[in-house]
Amino acid sequence: MTQHVPTRQLRFFMTATAPCPYLPGKTERKVFANLPFSDGAHVNDELTASGFRRSQNIAYRPACEACDACVSVRLPVERFAFSRSQRKILHRNDDLSRCLVEAEATVEQFQLLRRYLTTRHPTGGMSEMGWLDYVAMVEDTAVRTHLIEYRAPSEDSGPGRLLAVTLTDHLRDGLSMVYSFYDPTETRRSLGRFAILDHVRQAEIVGLPFVYLGYWVRGSRKMDYKAEFRPAEVLRFNGWEPLE
Secondary structure (H helix, E strand, O other): OOOOHHHHHHHEOOOOOOOOOOOOOOEEEEEEEEEEOOHHHHHHHHHHHHHEEEEEEEEEOOOOOOOOOOOEEEEEHHEEEEEEEHHHHHHHOOOOOEEEEOOOOHHHHHHHHHHHHHOOOOOOOOOOOHHHHHHHHHHOOOOEEEEEEEEEEOOOOOOOOOEEEEEEEOOOOOEEEEEEEEEEOOOOOOHHHHHHHHHHHHHHHHHHOOOEEEEEOOOHHHHHHHHOOOOOOOEOOEEEOOOO
16 A cells, blocks of 8 residues: 655754664664644554654654664564463553553653653653653644553552553554663563563453554664564665564
């Protein structure tokens, strides 16, 4: 099926060259466009399938002249087979509650995000994110999006302790995991991997064929985990192909 993006509504721009956050000694550039409010959901569908990622109302993709290490990755839900170790991760988190909530920021979520960033990404580009930045990340959008909250079992009648959150776009052909964060002290649960596996299960339940994981960066230890999920597809020059 031919993809159609209403280019008359979009103006594409290039960022300045900057140090690559994933590969030491490399530089990066991105091409980006502002998503239109009138047709943002449809445009987000098409651009995601074309290798773009969303941040608030901006869609972007790498445009580095001397490097092609960043490749878009998605999981084909019908063909995905849970490995033995992945089944153990799912079983280990069977006690968690899963709740789909509106894309509205809460202080509880933000406090969890700050603990995650301070522990896991203290020098990353989001390390200085404040409350208003988080509100914009979650709420400043015109696409179909929501949050998934994962909570520990409740010890009383109230909600259990918040352990993980995923900001997820609902696309025409899948779920796109925009950003995930979790309690960094719960190392045994493998919450980052669990969130991906849970999205595969949920996509299967609602009949969506793909789960989009964003970019896998060959040679980056930060991104190696994405290559663990098989079968997977990567976007090459001629379209989506199996990740060998």
